[in-house]
Amino acid sequence: MDRPHPGAAVAAALEPSGLVLRGWLVAEAGAEPLLANGKPAKAICLIGHLGGGFWPVFSAWWREHPRVSDPLDSWSKAVIEPVAAEAGGQAVFPSDRPWHPFQAWAMKAEALRSSPLGLLIHPEFGLWHGYRGAILFAESALGDRVSAKSAMVGQAFVHPCDVCSDKPCLSACPVGAFSPDGFAVSNCRSYLRTEDGQQGCMASGCLAREACPVGRSHRYSSAQLQFHMASYS
Template structure:
């Protein structure tokens, strides 16, 4: 693995767990996060998934670790932290302080933009993707090939799917109109999920607004994974 470029080595180490590098950044000095030893990071690798390929691995782990609070976060750390250590990096996570700007990192690294639902939409995966953590490296010298960008770069080649969407069905699919140009009405959504209609609808089959998006349908999560995420949200 030492003979591989750093980005290829990270991809190889994550692949058995259904995870993948979701983008690389070489941040400028003023915005670069620091490692625990105070060193400024020279490269950031976002770690995540497109679709639910990681789910069977997580499910097996979860069955072996019952009763854990926030099991998906715990699993992500159990996987990503050893990979980071193996390759000389340091793992950080969206759930941990100090808060890191994961959404801004993702927008810069992959050229993504928010959908009307607030979730970042990917031109291939649609809304069926996620970021489980990131790995910080203090040396960007081992990177090679395409896919590495400066934090300030704009990937003009990435088309925002919502710009060409007719009718934006995601905004009309919610039974309680929780999504609007004014923002997301969290309380309306959660109240609906507690109702009989919500329990039989979104809680069983997933958010109707999210499911109405036509992009990335082949990457839609399975029922078990959808219900897991809905239970964690509600």
């Protein structure tokens, strides 16, 4: 007999952290991530945030652990690893090498699409969301049984960027880092080291991300934006 689906228990266990269960997918045959026992994972449960709801919880934890390295990654592990163990799965994280394809997973779990910036855009939360981990499971039925119910999967989906004729995100970057060839990381990072960059994007967040009109009410706080920019630059 099937064991009870762990989805509801995972979602409930995450609640105090401000993180949310973002969705489920069945691992692609031939591209399954491996479990610690060397066997392929069959179902993947994605965990992340919609808006900055987790920030106050993380900030309080960080004040109590001021010397920890990579604070957001460390907090994510402290939150998600026990939830994964209780659910009978194995936690993996976006910053761990080799990188797991979190964005490719997310496009299957939630039917999201890529924006011209490389970030996935959510119809309600815009560019203001991200991923903090995933739980891998050995049983494919878990993914099947929930992905069929996932809110956006299989429904008519209007990609916000398709109906955004002006695309202000593409003209907002002071060094034109976004082009059809991709994201010029070195142009961006060099600019961030200048006086203008320190007072602009480093202080108030990536101007290209800021220019997007979708989901603006879910924009991160200044403290969160500064934290992400400092970790990225």
